[in-house]
Amino acid sequence: MGEKILMKGNEAIGEAAISAGCRCFFGYPITPQSELPAFLAKKMPLVGGVFLQAESEIAAINMVYGAASAGVRVMTSSSSPGISLKQEGISYIAGAELPVLICNVQRAGPGLGTIQPSQSDYFQAVKGGGHGDYRLIVLSPSSVQEVIDLIRLGFDLADKYKTPAMFLAEGMLGQLMEPVDLGDYKPNIPDKPWALTGCKGREKNIVTSLWIDPEELERHNLELQKKYAKIKENEQRWEEFKFDDEAEYLIVAHGTMARIAKSAVIKAREEGIKTGLIRPISLWPYPEKAFANLKNIKKILVVEMSMGQMVEDVRLSVNGRVPVEFFGRAGGMFPTVNQILGKLREIK
């Protein structure tokens, strides 16, 4: 265990990325993740890395495509409207099977919305925001320590599976300051014989998402699906809190929302409502294994900073075994402990 240092969420993203061997960052300014590019603009030159402010989100994601093609660890970061602009590029990255990490420090939509935190990009992140049959590995942190851990994991998984990963946080985590332990992590960067490095001593390499022959494209899609099935089997992650033999009610919440939900679980227990919590950490693959044993559970309450998106994946995982209720706030507002308690009392 190393010494703990105090760090802001947005800076922790940058610190973790550099420790993971990320040496290229391309981005475009947007609130509320501005501290991250500012941090990397200072740090990247000191480690021999590249920081480049692009002319648009679209250019930034395509620069990411280029750098990933060239075989380096690369990241971009933005917030909701900017992530919408990147979707075409993300689809190409998934099609070309390039390992990249995309950070979305979410704000509330739709449209220009507001700069306050939100979880309303869930569908876009886990269901595929761009065109075509593809998936992103999506990781949802709930503390600054977990920012460090999941940024590193995101890079490692992206490289392991040759697929884009998304770090999906809410605006408030970017601003939150907490003690973190950087530990003694060593990045796991595999050889990339497929990368574009110049064809010296080998046949040429091609990075493309174009398969003009429908039979070839179907084969490519089937290969992608095989890879996604492997990820679904191996990479489900979640945390349980008081989900014990006594628990009769279950709250499901992710990211910073889960911190509020944890307080609600403690309060509920104090007033005799035996409640537990599942906090999905991987949003895709969705941790459906967490819902394997629901035999004592009477009802599930899903709480989100949205009008109800993750609740659909809970319903799919539960598959009708237990009634699933929902409570959410939108527009940058978040459900309070008292509101969650009120909803628990109502459904009890």
Added chain:
Amino acid sequence: MEKIFGMPKSLTAKPFSFCAGCTHGIIHRLVAEVIDELGIKESAIGVGSVGCSVFSYEFFDVDMASASHGRAPAVATGIKRARPNNIVFTYQGDGDLAAIGTAEIVHAAARSEKITVIFVNNAIYGMTGGQMAPTTVLGQKTETTPYGRTVENQGYPVKMSEMLSALDGSNFIERVTVVTPAYVNKAKAAIKKAFQYQIEGKGFNLVEVLSTCPSCWGMPPLKAMDWLKENMLPVFPLGVYKDNGNK
């Protein structure tokens, strides 16, 4: 017998998929010859685009990426910044570079990206069947300007070499064509210069090549070459628009 002429090493054996009489084939060959002659085949990384040039990754025998529509300069930027010792080039048409990709090409030039851009201007969208391009000349009939391009409806053709040469970040910009053997030789010299500058660490370098599209212009190849001379050269004058190395 000594073999004195053959396929450039930097072209694959795959037959071109271009229509008969299209000058893309000549331009591909010139780029490949230049890569061979400069001895950069093993360090070159090309970026293809969307349009008739979309299969360029199959024809150039060097490492290749394919970019989404218009974004080749951004992809090339990512590659060059990640691997500054490689020689990075894009091969883009006029729909790709001068319409949907305007922001990417302008800012790659403004940043003095140390890349080489081969910009093929045939005044039309060929791959999608002959729609108006940003470079379609006034009066030119296309699928989407059936009565001819007019100032009132579609405005003026975009002159990219003139625009980009006005940016401080551009290093070398030349407009050439390939419709006569003499022009082909000049085009090759320009392409060579645009790569040579990158080897010397200088950017941004672009060669605009006026090219024919007999299929979508609706005329035989030889007539297309005459049409280019009569209708495109007055709008897109040939010449060196920027050469910082000759200052």
